[in-house]
Amino acid sequence: MSHLTRRSALSACAMLLTAASTLAGHAQPIAASGPIRLALVESLSGSFANTGEAVFRNIAWAVERVNSRGGVRLPAAAGGARLLQLARYDSKGSSEEALSALRAAIDDGARVILQGNSSAIASVLIEAINKHNQREPDKRVLLLNYSAVEPSLTNERCSFWHFRFDAHADMRMTALMDVLREDRRLSQVYLIGQDYSFGQAVLREARRQLASQRPDVAVVGEELHPVGRVKDFAPYAVKIKASGAQAVITGNWGNDLTLLVKAAREVGYDGMFYTFYGNALGAPAALGDAGVGKVVAVADWLPNLPTAGSEAFYKSFRQRFPDPRDDYVHMRMQLMVEALAQAMERAASLDAVAVARALEAADVTLAGQSGRMRAEDHQFQQQLVVGVMDRVGAPGVQFDVEGSGYGFRVVRQIAADQARMPSSCRMQRP
CATH class of the missing domain: 3.40.50.2300 (Response regulator)
Known part of the structure; x- marks a missing residue:
């Protein structure tokens, strides 16, 4: 695409x-x-x-x-x-x-x-x-x-x-953590993001929320990379695999996400991906069967929302x-x-x-x-929803993504009142 x-x-x-x-x-x-x-x-x-x-x-x-x-x-x-x-x-x-x-x-x-x-x-x-x-x-x-x-x-x-x-990113991270904190298999995670204000904010909030909600989980690697300029993510994928992390947390989007997950698959990384945008723009097709049950995405809505x-x-x-x-x-x-x-x-x-x-x-x-x-x-x-990648036709996966044969099963719905976070805004009005 x-x-x-x-x-x-x-x-x-x-x-x-x-x-x-x-x-x-x-x-x-x-x-x-x-x-x-x-x-x-x-x-x-x-x-x-x-x-x-x-x-x-x-x-x-x-x-x-x-x-x-x-x-x-x-x-x-x-x-x-x-x-x-x-x-x-x-x-x-x-x-x-x-x-x-x-x-x-x-x-x-x-x-x-x-x-x-x-x-x-x-x-x-x-x-x-x-x-x-x-x-x-x-x-x-x-x-x-x-x-x-x-x-x-x-x-x-x-x-x-x-x-x-x-x-915003802190709200999305909170929704992801609502699922991640229940994964008792996790003991090590790797943080990777795009090197600008958004990517930095995602990694910062991931560290903060891990410390408060899963202090038993160690951050074994943290990486920021140039936005839209990396064509080969293999060196990053090799470091992720070598770190021993059972999961990656990333806010990457667009080709920076697609190329990252593709490289991870090619080097044989079999850990989880907790993502902001893993449910679109080529990421499911890039992972294929390797992503089934292992890619988690947060969104405001997903096609397989059961209504x-x-x-x-x-x-x-x-x-x-x-x-x-x-x-x-x-x-x-x-x-x-x-x-x-x-x-x-x-x-x-x-x-x-x-x-x-x-x-x-x-x-x-x-x-x-x-x-x-x-x-x-x-x-x-x-509201926010969290989904897990699965094969189309599996329970809860009626629709796939981009004809890939893979879609996202909704595993968590977070009401607007629960997703709300306080603001420090002091707005000046005309």
């Missing part, structure tokens, strides 16, 4: 070209003022292009859903019913390019920025938006974050203009994107777009301050999954 298929690429382009006409078959009025422009600022080329394209599919699908029911319904004074229009801006995995993309998006009329696949990039965007909104109050923008989970972004560095729809609403939701995604290589769907991204549409309608305006205040009270449900925004820090509160 490292690249879109030609069919998928054409489909993606078609989504952009037809976004403004989605209502044609629904006999809904289209406001003369035009669509509401959303800007996706993401890695659409380079090492993490697959993650950016996967996010684009999710958000395009969510936009289609809103538009199919008439778009965002605003009062006549605000333009009446308005469609959402999703535009793409390639950050190329670079903070500098992301800032250029932000400026271009604002110049093009976007007032909502969507980003997530890098906490480092999210950090620079938040800072830039804080400054921009102060300098140009008539062109204020909001940043909706679906994946940048470095904890400080909704703690000491929180911003009125930033809303996070993913559980009728969840099953119907996943099947509808597969109908929309039938190529199994396009299999990357995240409930939180769907809830994010639903929350934005809800906030705009409640604000009865597209003014950034009014929409932000309405978004602080967002409470959304889709396919039986619910979440609400916490106003004090703009950290979305939702």
Whole structure:
């Protein structure tokens, strides 16, 4: 899944070209003022292009859903019913390019920025938006974050203009530990992560929680590696195997995870992997049978969640994107777009301050999954689930990942109230 298929690429382009006409078959009025422009600022080329394209599919699908029911319904004074229009801006995995993309998006009329696949990039965007909104109050923008989970972004560095729809790294680690602490076979673990704010935060929190919940478990290795630049993880895998660790804890994502687990399989490492993102983007296929019962992943939602609403939701995604290589769907991204549409309608305006205040009270449900925004820090509160990799057809594994023949059986559901963590945010509001 490292690249879109030609069919998928054409489909993606078609989504952009037809976004403004989605209502044609629904006999809904289209406001003369035009669509509401959303800007996706993401890695659409380079090492993490697959993650950016996967996010684009999710958000395009969510936009289609809103538009199919008439778009965002605003009062006549605000333009009446308005469609959402999703535009793409390639950050190329670079903070500098992301800032250029932000400026271009604002110049093009976007007032909502969507980003997530890098906490480092999210950090620079938040800072830039804080400054921009102060300098140009008539062109204020909001940043909706679906994946940048470095904890400080909704703690000491929180911003009125930033809303996070993913559980932050400490919340995800707590959910993983809820399963890991019960594995009495573990006596040694290895920590490995990407060398930037997020990866550092994951390893730091892993050490802290191990010390408090499993003081009997020794950390026998700790490694940080360059983000998106390692092509051969064999040297890391050899060290992991030689350490004697029975488990690896990692927040790696994208190719940095896929290549790591592939290298581990090739050197014969047979320990557990406790991951943030091991349930997608090639990781299950890379491990094959070696990962059965040994890869644990935490998420806000998994396709094999045992509810009728969840099953119907996943099947509808597969109908929309039938190529199994396009299999990357995240409930939180769907809830994010639903929350934005809800906030705009409640604000009865597209003014950034009014929409932000309405978004602080967002409470959304889709396919039986619910979440609400916490106003004090703009950290979305939702359930978390933990799954274990198994063969499709095994009990609890109806759906596989990316046509690999392997899926994730849900072994733990953690309610939003249990997943909640305190915040140190001291937000400044306009």
